[in-house]
Amino acid sequence: MTRADVCAAAIADAFKDDGEIFASPMGLLPMLGVRLAKLTSNPDLVISDGESLFLAGVPPLTALGDVVEGWIPFRKVFDVVAYGKRHVMMGATQVDRHGNQNISAIGDWARPKRQLLGSRGAPGNTVNNRTSYWVPKHSPRVFVERVDIVSGVGPKRAAEAGPAAARFNDIHRIVTNLAVLDVKGTDDTVRLLSLHPGVSADDVRSATGFEIELPDDLPTTREPTMEEQVIIREVLDPKGLRFKEVPAE
Amino acid sequence: MTKGPRDKRMSIDEVVGELRDGMTVGIGGWGPRRKPMALVRAVLRSELKDLTIVSWGGADVGLLARAGKIRKLVYAFVSLDSVPLEPNFQKARQEGTIPELVELDEGMFQTGLRAAAQRLPFLPMRAGLGSDVLVNQPWIQTVTSPYDGPDGRQEELVAVPALPLDVALVHLNRADRHGNATYLGPDPYFDDLFAMAAERTYVSCEQIVDTAGLTVDTPVQRLLLSRMMVAGVVETPNGAHFTTCTPDYERDERFQRAYAAAAGRSDEDWAAFSARFLEGDEATYQAAVQAFQEEQA
Numbered sequence: 001m002t003r004a005d006v007c008a009a010a011i012a013d014a015f016k017d018d019g020e021i022f023a024s025p026m027g028l029l030p031m032l033g034v035r036l037a038k039l040t041s042n043p044d045l046v047i048s049d050g051e052s053l054f055l056a057g058v059p060p061l062t063a064l065g066d067v068v069e070g071w072i073p074f075r076k077v078f079d080v081v082a083y084g085k086r087h088v089m090m091g092a093t094q095v096d097r098h099g100n101q102n103i104s105a106i107g108d109w110a111r112p113k114r115q116l117l118g119s120r121g122a123p124g125n126t127v128n129n130r131t132s133y134w135v136p137k138h139s140p141r142v143f144v145e146r147v148d149i150v151s152g153v154g155p156k157r158a159a160e161a162g163p164a165a166a167r168f169n170d171i172h173r174i175v176t177n178l179a180v181l182d183v184k185g186t187d188d189t190v191r192l193l194s195l196h197p198g199v200s201a202d203d204v205r206s207a208t209g210f211e212i213e214l215p216d217d218l219p220t221t222r223e224p225t226m227e228e229q230v231i232i233r234e235v236l237d238p239k240g241l242r243f244k245e246v247p248a249e
Numbered sequence: 250m251t252k253g254p255r256d257k258r259m260s261i262d263e264v265v266g267e268l269r270d271g272m273t274v275g276i277g278g279w280g281p282r283r284k285p286m287a288l289v290r291a292v293l294r295s296e297l298k299d300l301t302i303v304s305w306g307g308a309d310v311g312l313l314a315r316a317g318k319i320r321k322l323v324y325a326f327v328s329l330d331s332v333p334l335e336p337n338f339q340k341a342r343q344e345g346t347i348p349e350l351v352e353l354d355e356g357m358f359q360t361g362l363r364a365a366a367q368r369l370p371f372l373p374m375r376a377g378l379g380s381d382v383l384v385n386q387p388w389i390q391t392v393t394s395p396y397d398g399p400d401g402r403q404e405e406l407v408a409v410p411a412l413p414l415d416v417a418l419v420h421l422n423r424a425d426r427h428g429n430a431t432y433l434g435p436d437p438y439f440d441d442l443f444a445m446a447a448e449r450t451y452v453s454c455e456q457i458v459d460t461a462g463l464t465v466d467t468p469v470q471r472l473l474l475s476r477m478m479v480a481g482v483v484e485t486p487n488g489a490h491f492t493t494c495t496p497d498y499e500r501d502e503r504f505q506r507a508y509a510a511a512a513g514r515s516d517e518d519w520a521a522f523s524a525r526f527l528e529g530d531e532a533t534y535q536a537a538v539q540a541f542q543e544e545q546a
Contacts, residue, residue: 051436052435073438075359075437075438081356081376082375105342110385111345113343115334115343117327117328118328119325119353119354119380119382120326120354123357123382124355124357124374126379127375127376150380150381152380153379157379160379161379163400163405164398164405165379169379
């Protein structure tokens with residue numbers, strides 16, 4: 001059992017109680033986790049090919065086609081964001097103590113040290129539908145006291161921006177290569193929910209650039225079941241693409 | 250005696266000849282998908298300057314930025330997807346060579362085009378609230394709903410400003426000579442919105458066909474543009490290269506890697522890429538791409 005498999009199962013768990021909504025994973029491990037959830041805990045999830053088609057089946061990560069059950073071009077993605085029946089798991093170049101996320105640029109926005117993607121859909125996602133983040137390399141460079149630019153809005157900022165911003169703000173999980181976190185700590189701060197097997201609280205503390213809230217009783221992230229391990233290895237990712245994001249020890 | 254509608258066929262250079270310094274130009278497609286690259290390449294070769302570019306950006310934005318054509322950029326992202334960070338855009342941002350920037354959420358961008366298409370000054374939206382989009386664009390205002398919300402309170406929403414365009418440039422798979430145009434790939438993107446947000450829209454396409462030919466092999470629902478939205482049509486085979494134009498062709502990943510590598514290295518590397526591919530006309534470009542593909546094969 002590898003760390004990547006633990007991460008996939010933790011991501012799957014983030015989607016297990018979502019019911020019949022559009023699961024939008026950005027990146028490889030999120031896609032693996034969502035498809036794992038659809039094959040196990042939540043068969044009602046609506047998934048896409050990441051481009052413009054809803055897929056009726058649950059194909060392997062590298063498959064090109066499957067039975068189509070709907071059409072989801074970019075314009076309809078925006079419709080579903082506003083409709084709200086969507087859970088997106090995005091990446092994050094920075095996440096801060098209050099669960100704000102940055103994918104726009106590093107440094108001063110007017111003249112950045114390093115230009116990244118731009119805000120993309122993060123501002124709209126975070127005030128409209130459930131949003132989670134996937135961080136493949138938990139480090140103090142990612143988990144910072146304050147993000148340089150707020151692309152994705154955390155619950156405290158949303159509350160400060162007023163009821164229209166807070167009404168549908170729902171930052172659900174932050175899954176990393178070390179742990180599972182959420183933003184339901186004191187004063188809407190990032191809180192540790194579980195440590196992956198073999199990871200200590202000190203490992204997470206030293207890899208986090210702010211004081212992170214630790215519950216007294218800290219559980220271990222569950223290991224994937226035998227069924228899940230077989231699905232991951234034999235069905236969804238036989239080529240082991242997941243190890244490019246989370247290397248096998 | 251009945252006369253048919255106007256024949257709007259033009260050349261690439263005639264389209265670019267309609268543009269003026271300082272214009273606001275919307276570019277259709279999405280990131281590295283179905284971009285009107287033949288028209289963008291012609292803008293690169295022109296004397297045009299001080300353009301406001303409105304685009305969900307890919308290499309169109311990167312190339313125009315590198316050529317110093319952009320005075321103001323309205324964007325939500327600039328990405329080549331398989332190369333996530335566009336190197337020419339990164340360079341322009343980090344060196345501060347684009348004087349004015351408007352970074353929006355990608356849904357706000359659609360709402361801005363929709364407002365312009367509906368001749369409205371703004372449309373309300375939730376996206377942007379609480380984010381630094383509103384901090385970095387302090388001119389974007391909020392508006393309070395005149396109606397009570399479910400909790401009895403009146404919500405304060407973003408008044409997304411309209412994004413009116415002087416000109417829209419879009420690329421579709423097929424068009425007729427009058428400007429009716431259809432996409433054949435999986436996604437229309439937002440080319441109809443760009444067209445309706447613009448004073449004038451120029452469509453490049455893979456192939457100009459008879460009007461009857463537009464619906465021979467594809468459903469009528471894919472006729473995205475009506476001629477009433479279109480000022481000119483130009484046939485530019487492989488004109489979206491190196492972006493996708495599904496099903497006519499997919500993205501040229503090998504060429505995109507070569508582009509990104511040249512853009513990310515020294516000025517000399519970029520000058521060599523530019524001399525090989527970008528300084529001649531469209532036919533010269535296509536011949537150079539073919540030679541590149543043969544030597545890479």
